[in-house]
Amino acid sequence: MRAVWRTDADYEATRRRMVWQKRIPDRFPDVIVTVVSDADVIEAVKLARSRGLRISVRAGGHSWIATSLRDGGMLIDLSQLNGVTVDAEARTAIAQPAIKNTEVMAVLSRHGLAFPAGHCPTVALGGYLLSGGQGWNQGTWGIACKNVTAIDLVNADGDLITADAQQNTDLLWASRGGGPGFPGVILRYHLRLFPAPKSIMQSLYVYPLDLVESIASWLAQTVASLPASLEQLLLMGLAPPVAAAQLRHPRRRHLTLWPVTYGDSADETMAALAPLENCPVIDQALVRQANTPVSWDDLFAVEAAVFPEGYRYDVGIIWSDADPAAVLGGLRDRLAETPSIRTEILGAVTGPPTIDPSAREMAYSMAAPLYIGSFTIWENPEDDEANQRWHRDMLRSLEPVTRGHYMGETDLTASPTRARDSLAPGVWERLKAIRQRHDPAGVFYSHIGQS
Numbered sequence: 006m007r008a009v010w011r012t013d014a015d016y017e018a019t020r021r022r023m024v025w026q027k028r029i030p031d032r033f034p035d036v037i038v039t040v041v042s043d044a045d046v047i048e049a050v051k052l053a054r055s056r057g058l059r060i061s062v063r064a065g066g067h068s069w070i071a072t073s074l075r076d077g078g079m080l081i082d083l084s085q086l087n088g089v090t091v092d093a094e095a096r097t098a099i100a101q102p103a104i105k106n107t108e109v110m111a112v113l114s115r116h117g118l119a120f121p122a123g124h125c126p127t128v129a130l131g132g133y134l135l136s137g138g139q140g141w142n143q144g145t146w147g148i149a150c151k152n153v154t155a156i157d158l159v160n161a162d163g164d165l166i167t168a169d170a171q172q173n174t175d176l177l178w179a180s181r182g183g184g185p186g187f188p189g190v191i192l193r194y195h196l197r198l199f200p201a202p203k204s205i206m207q208s209l210y211v212y213p214l215d216l217v218e219s220i221a222s223w224l225a226q227t228v229a230s231l232p233a234s235l236e237q238l239l240l241m242g243l244a245p246p247v248a249a250a251q252l253r254h255p256r257r258r259h260l261t262l263w264p265v266t267y268g269d270s271a272d273e274t275m276a277a278l279a280p281l282e283n284c285p286v287i288d289q290a291l292v293r294q295a296n297t298p299v300s301w302d303d304l305f306a307v308e309a310a311v312f313p314e315g316y317r318y319d320v321g322i323i324w325s326d327a328d329p330a331a332v333l334g335g336l337r338d339r340l341a342e343t344p345s346i347r348t349e350i351l352g353a354v355t356g357p358p359t360i361d362p363s364a365r366e367m368a369y370s371m372a373a374p375l376y377i378g379s380f381t382i383w384e385n386p387e388d389d390e391a392n393q394r395w396h397r398d399m400l401r402s403l404e405p406v407t408r409g410h411y412m413g414e415t416d417l418t419a420s421p422t423r424a425r426d427s428l429a430p431g432v433w434e435r436l437k438a439i440r441q442r443h444d445p446a447g448v449f450y451s452h453i454g455q456s
């Protein structure tokens with residue numbers, strides 16, 4: 006265990022390393038403790054208690070709002086806990102919290118298995134699963150946290166306990182999408198796995214931005230007839246490199262439609278992608294790459310280009326049941342005024358949500374037929390104000406059509422009810438009761454900025 010206190014020479018460098026993106030909030034823990042074992046975590050929790058320090062936790066550091074950085078207290082850095090063991094016969098795995106999506110999928114692939122890991126290569130399971138976890142092949146495998154069958158954690162008393170279907174069931178429920186305010190340090194996630202798809206195939210279409218209304222309306226009418234194993238994303242921004250190379254103006258924003266599908270054979274995945282060729286404006290596609298067999302690494306490479314490292318980000322994710330064409334068309338017009346060419350909007354027209362709104366099996370409970378992700382991305386600190394203003398105004402313009410938020414990527418600090426607004430009615434109150442039961446003294450920080 007290594008502790009870096011505020012007065013230590015390497016404090017600021019260590020603090021900055023806790024956050025993946027370059028916009029790092031001015032919040033300063035008293036001490037950052039990097040742990041390498043279960044025993045270290047227990048010791049750290051006991052040390053924090055003895056010094057009266059509240060605890061925050063960091064796994065992969067990808068929280069857009071850096072929830073692990075609090076003012077004061079002890080930040081427990083789990084970045085060294087990044088292993089996974091697989092029981093191929095039982096189709097289960099036990100994963101440590103800081104293992105990254107690419108690492109999980111690489112290990113599972115060697116066993117012919119898979120998991121709905123997140124789309125971004127470097128996000129870690131720790132915060133991802135607590136957020137719910139929107140990952141690959143979610144239509145078939147479900148939201149990632151649904152496939153967590155147990156967790157091992159160090160609780161507020163410094164005891165190592167397990168939460169599963171028999172014991173501490175409320176903690177297991179809370180860990181499935183309850184968000185970054187969990188009353189404990191999760192050391193291991195027990196995961197249910199799936200046979201790896203024999204064929205993964207994608208298509209990529211790049212269209213002029215002014216076709217977004219036509220394409221979004223057509224998708225809204227078509228999505229119900231598409232197989233669950235097909236996920237599709239609309240990107241208004243710079244086209245991914247694999248397609249941009251074919252564009253006349255690769256440094257301008259376009260509309261990319263990116264469907265990916267998973268199946269037992271190339272015939273099956275090709276058939277799943279076929280309806281995308283019936284898009285009424287297909288003849289106006291500037292790039293038309295249909296039916297490309299891809300690996301997990303190919304998919305991760307597209308995501309890495311969509312979310313480049315080394316930039317400053319402001320992010321908002323909303324769920325809406327408004328008309329996708331109207332919402333995306335309005336956002337296309339707003340994008341024309343953004344100060345940064347890097348800024349992008351993602352949209353997914355998903356059809357009716359498939360999650361259980363009563364949240365019986367998991368805290369994760371918010372979804373609607375339209376997902377909008379707004380990613381304001383820029384380079385220089387001197388441009389913070391202009392970019393953040395644009396971002397705020399854009400999100401404000403969406404308020405009339407906002408039904409809820411995604412806990413894992415929303416800015417919790419934007420509203421004291423944002424966590425509640427990211428869950429079905431009653432779920433926030435249940436989470437608060439569980440925190441009260443397991444951490445009455447508030448040893449662990451709760452969701453940042455919430456009342």
Ligand SMILES: Cc1cc2nc3c(=O)[nH]c(=O)nc-3n(C[C@H](O)[C@H](O)[C@H](O)COP(=O)(O)OP(=O)(O)OC[C@H]3O[C@@H](n4cnc5c(N)ncnc54)[C@H](O)[C@@H]3O)c2cc1C
Pocket residue numbers: 025061062063064065066067068069071072073074083102123124125127128129130131132133134135136137138139140184185186187189190191192312413414
């Ligand atoms: C580039 C990028 C792409 C993304 N893509 C996706 C995506 O495709 N799908 C999706 O669902 N989300 C996505 N996200 C959001 C991401 O899942 C969340 O930000 C998640 O919290 C990141 O987890 P982390 O462990 O890397 O982050 P951290 O910042 O380390 O953790 C965030 C918070 O989670 C809690 N936490 C983490 N680990 C533990 C633990 N072991 N015990 C107790 N509490 C813990 C803590 O409160 C911590 O402060 C993306 C984020 C980025 C930056």
